[in-house]
Amino acid sequence: MDNKKYMRIIKKHGKDILASDGMKIEKTCIQHGIFSVYDHSLFVTRMCLHLADIFSIRVDTCALVRGALLHDYFLYDWHIPSKVKNTHGFTHPNTAFRNASRDFKLGIIESNMIRRHMFPLTPIPPKYRESVLLCIADKICAGYETIDGFKRRFKKRFRRLDTNA
Numbered sequence: 001m002d003n004k005k006y007m008r009i010i011k012k013h014g015k016d017i018l019a020s021d022g023m024k025i026e027k028t029c030i031q032h033g034i035f036s037v038y039d040h041s042l043f044v045t046r047m048c049l050h051l052a053d054i055f056s057i058r059v060d061t062c063a064l065v066r067g068a069l070l071h072d073y074f075l076y077d078w079h080i081p082s083k084v085k086n087t088h089g090f091t092h093p094n095t096a097f098r099n100a101s102r103d104f105k106l107g108i109i110e111s112n113m114i115r116r117h118m119f120p121l122t123p124i125p126p127k128y129r130e131s132v133l134l135c136i137a138d139k140i141c142a143g144y145e146t147i148d149g150f151k152r153r154f155k156k157r158f159r160r161l162d163t164n165a
Contacts, residue, residue: 001053006046013065014045022103025075035145041069043145047137048130057129060109064130067113070100071134093118 010018017023026038035043045068052059073096097114100106106114113134116126126132 001049003046006049009049009061010042010045010065010069013062014069017066017069017104020103022073022075022099023069026073029076031072031142031145034148037072037074040141040145041072043141044068044071044134044137047141048133051133051137057133059130059133063107063109063113064133066104066106067110067130068134068137070096070104070106070110071114071117071138072096073100073103073114075099093122 023038023041026041027036029037031037031040045065048064048068049061051057052061052064072092074092075095093115097106097111100114101111109128109130112127113131116122116124116131117134117138119125119135126135
């Protein structure tokens, strides 16, 4: 499946989420490197669909898309100094769950996906295939986004050194 097909599936099952005020907030909050929380959520959702596709894992596609889009629906920029920054990794799944359940109707799979996506940092493991896929996809995407940020800073630093020579 290609990226266009994944985006059609995401829009089919997550149109209301993508158009929500919360997702507008996500566009203004940085997640990793230069990626917004919104960009990260879309990247993770595409990765979930891709992993399910390439490994032929039967999933509830609607739940997979909706849970993945909402997994980081915490609606704040965790890089801004506050009490939350040091505990963000441990606490944001429950914050995202509270916000998502306030704004959308969540099924049992989406709820588990959002609350358990930080396993093993949070101690209770995911219960459903969709939740496990999200856990893996989130780590893959976060790793890519973080390394991309390091590469950009590294290149920028060396460009400055070249101009000073």
